[in-house]
Amino acid sequence: MKVYFQIQWKIINRHIKEADLNVLLAWVLASISFIGLSIILFSQYEYAKYLYVVLPLFFSIRIGDSKRNTFLKICYGVRKFRLLRLFESLFISIPFLTILVINQSFLVSSVLVVIISTLTLFERRSNFRFIVPTPFQKLPFEFIIGFRRSFLAVAIIYAITIISIKVDNFNLGLFSIGLSFLCTLSYYSFMEDKVYVWSHIKKPRGFLLKKIRVAAFCNSILYLPLIGLLSFFFYENIHQLLILYGLGLFFIVAIIFMKYSAFPKQAGLRESIVLSVTFYFPPIVLITFLYFYFQSLRSLSKVLK
Known part of the structure; x- marks a missing residue:
């Protein structure tokens, strides 16, 4: 197993080098x-600790792909496979656990360890053919694939919103709206084939505009009911909801531009760092926005003639 983790470490560092960054x-x-970011979240949001449970669980589930599990079983056998998955999930959780312990969230950190350990006993079965219905059948693939992979997360977001109304906690409702946009942003981690983009009879600007319209429409289908509920029960805070919703849509547009800024390659570490810096220094958000926009136009112009 030591060799396996050494290989994974080398693969990660190789990706960093390919992005022309010092490891x-x-x-x-x-x-x-x-x-x-952890200091900011824990100092301003009471429910940040729950986000630090959801994120490592999400990452752990994502790496538990059935094909990958089958390959690891062939290489290591079932017993070592279980241990490997346990260690792998715990390694992912260590940064989040550290922050939770520092902030004295001992109960939450214990729950995270228990859930992570339990997850290693279950596997995603490739022969499970239940297809989650979506309202996006005739729309581009991002929301179709994204919703089917995250429908449980969407259900949890709705549950958190309902709980916020029941306990009369507006901040918890804002937290659920923030999670909804993080969920939507994850849909744009899927890169389509070059041929799919080429098939659009549009210029780069028209292609990006269509992507933005579809993103705003689909996101509204999913989460405008939450905005409506929170606006009804917390009508005195409706301006905060509208500001947060507007900011969320703005960052969705920025992510779309970032996605196609390196097309047909996947957006790399360099683009991710630029976006992360923007979160810390909001005054440069317009510069980042324009940077990704012009980069995406240049990349798409090679495909869309």
Whole structure:
């Protein structure tokens, strides 16, 4: 198993090098960014600790792909496979657990360890063919694939919103809206084939505009009911909801531009760092927005003639 983790470490560092970044500097910046964002979240939001349970669970589930599990079983056998998945999930959880312990969230951190350990006993079965229905059948693939992979997360977001209304806690409702946009942003991690983009009879600007319209429409289908509920029960705070919703849509547009800024390649570490810096220094958000926009136009112009 030691060899396996050494290989994974080399693969991660190779991706960093391919992004033309210094490996040591990248890890230092990532650590500082994670710590800084954690300080901001825990100092301003009471429910940040629950986000630090959801995120490692999400990452752990994502790496538990059935094909990957089958390959690991062939290489290591079932017993070592279980241990490997346990260690892998715990390694992912260590940064989040550390922040939880520092903030004295001992009960939540214990729950995270128990859930992570239990997850290693279950596997995603490739022969399970239940298809989650979506309202996006005739629309581009991002929301079709994204919703089917995250329908449980969407259900949890709705549950948190309902709980916020029941306990009369508006901040918890804002937290659920923030989670909804994080969920939508994750849909744009899927890169389509070059041929799919080429098939659009549009210029780069028209293609991006269509993507933005579809994103705003689909996101509204999913989450405008939440805005409506919170506006009805917390009508005195409706301006905060509208501001948050507007900011969320703005960042969805920025993510769309970032996605196609390196097309047909996947957006790399460099683009991710630029976006992360923007979160820490909001005054440069317009510069980042324009940077990704013009980069995406240049990349798409090679495909869309």
